[in-house]
Amino acid sequence: xxxxxxxxxxxxxxxxxxxxxxxxxxxxxxxxxxxxxxxxxxxxxxxxxxxxxxxxxxxxxxxxxxxxxxxxxxxxxxxxxxxx
Numbered sequence: 001x002x003x004x005x006x007x008x009x010x011x012x013x014x015x016x017x018x019x020x021x022x023x024x025x026x027x028x029x030x031x032x033x034x035x036x037x038x039x040x041x042x043x044x045x046x047x048x049x050x051x052x053x054x055x056x057x058x059x060x061x062x063x064x065x066x067x068x069x070x071x072x073x074x075x076x077x078x079x080x081x082x083x084x
Contacts, residue, residue: 021055022063030060034067038075044068 020027030049037046047068049061 021059026056026060027063030063031067031070034064034069035071037064037068038071 022030033048044065047061047064049057049064052058052060
């Protein structure tokens, strides 16, 4: 039977220095890709990270969606539309 500390160590997810499951460069890239998807006419459901079920993939999917949503909101504000 493994020691408790071995099981806890095996269950931990690799995190970046900032405490996120992905490096900052990947986070920024995912957010930028999400923002660019708005202009390309890509729907929110076509996030390229959704198929990755790892903690890193889930986190990057969230970052992509945040970039997408932020760009939509920026465009609404720019064109004088008020959010719902």
